[in-house]
Amino acid sequence: MAKILIADDDPHIRQLLAFALEKAGFETAQAEDGEAALAQVAAARPDLLVLDINMPRMSGLDVCRQVRAASDLPILFLSSRDEEIDRVLGIELGADDYVVKPFSPREVTARVTAILRRARPAPAPTPPGQAAHGRLSLDVEAWQAAWDGAPLALTVTEFGILRTLAAAPNRVFSRDAIIDHLRGPGFAVTDRTVDSHVRNLRGKFAGVGAHDVIETRAGIGYRLGPCLGGRP
Structure with a gap:
C-alpha cells in the first residue's frame, strides 16, 4: 500500500x-x-x-x-x-x-x-557490469558512478540517464528515447523533466571539475561527452 x-x-x-x-x-x-x-x-x-x-x-x-x-x-x-x-x-x-x-x-x-x-521500474537494456569512458566509470550492478575513481552521489534517475548514454557513447539519444530506456515505452513525462535531471547531473560533475560528461545536440537530444574533464 x-x-x-x-x-x-x-x-x-x-x-x-x-x-x-x-x-x-x-x-x-x-x-x-x-x-x-x-x-x-x-x-x-x-x-x-x-x-x-x-x-x-x-x-x-x-x-x-x-x-x-x-x-x-x-x-x-x-x-x-x-x-x-x-x-x-x-x-x-x-x-x-x-x-x-x-x-x-x-x-x-x-x-x-x-x-x-x-x-514502477521496468526492464531496461543493461550495458556490461563495468563501463568506463574517459575519466568516468560506472558500476552498473552497484548503481555507482565515479570520476577518477572517486564516487559521486547520484539519484536513481540520474544514474539511469548516465547509464543509458554510456551504453552507446556515439549515439545521440532523444528525450523520448531516454525515457523509454529508463522506464519502458509509454512513460509520460515532459521533456523539461529530462532536462532538469541532466542539468542536475552536469552540476554534480562540474563540482569535481568534469564539464564535458554530457553533450547537448540542439533539436535532437543528448549524448555522452568525451569525459576528459575539459569544457564542452
Whole structure:
C-alpha cells in the first residue's frame, strides 16, 4: 500500500484529499507547511508527495528543490489558476505533474495512481557490469558512478540517464528515447523533466571539475561527452 504525503496549509484540502486517497486504498500522512513537509519526507518516507505551491515557512517550490536534490520521490503539485509561471518552474525543478485548484479529489487520485504506475521500474537494456569512458566509470550492478575513481552521489534517475548514454557513447539519444530506456515505452513525462535531471547531473560533475560528461545536440537530444574533464 503506497503512502502519500499531502502538504497543504489548508486543513480542509488535506482532509478532503486524505479521504479520497484512503478510499482508493492509499495510506496518507499530512503536513501543514513546507518545513513540516520536508520533515515528513525524512520521517514517513512516502511513496509520493502531493505538494501545494503556496505554503507558509517554505514554498512548495523550495520543498521540491530540496527533495529533488536528494531523491527521485514523485511529486504532484497543487497550484492556483494564476500560478502558471510557478507551475512551469515546478516542472523544470523535477515535479512529475500538477493539478490546478479548484480540483476534483477523483482527478488527484487518478493522477497519483498514474504517477505511481509510471514510477514502477521496468526492464531496461543493461550495458556490461563495468563501463568506463574517459575519466568516468560506472558500476552498473552497484548503481555507482565515479570520476577518477572517486564516487559521486547520484539519484536513481540520474544514474539511469548516465547509464543509458554510456551504453552507446556515439549515439545521440532523444528525450523520448531516454525515457523509454529508463522506464519502458509509454512513460509520460515532459521533456523539461529530462532536462532538469541532466542539468542536475552536469552540476554534480562540474563540482569535481568534469564539464564535458554530457553533450547537448540542439533539436535532437543528448549524448555522452568525451569525459576528459575539459569544457564542452
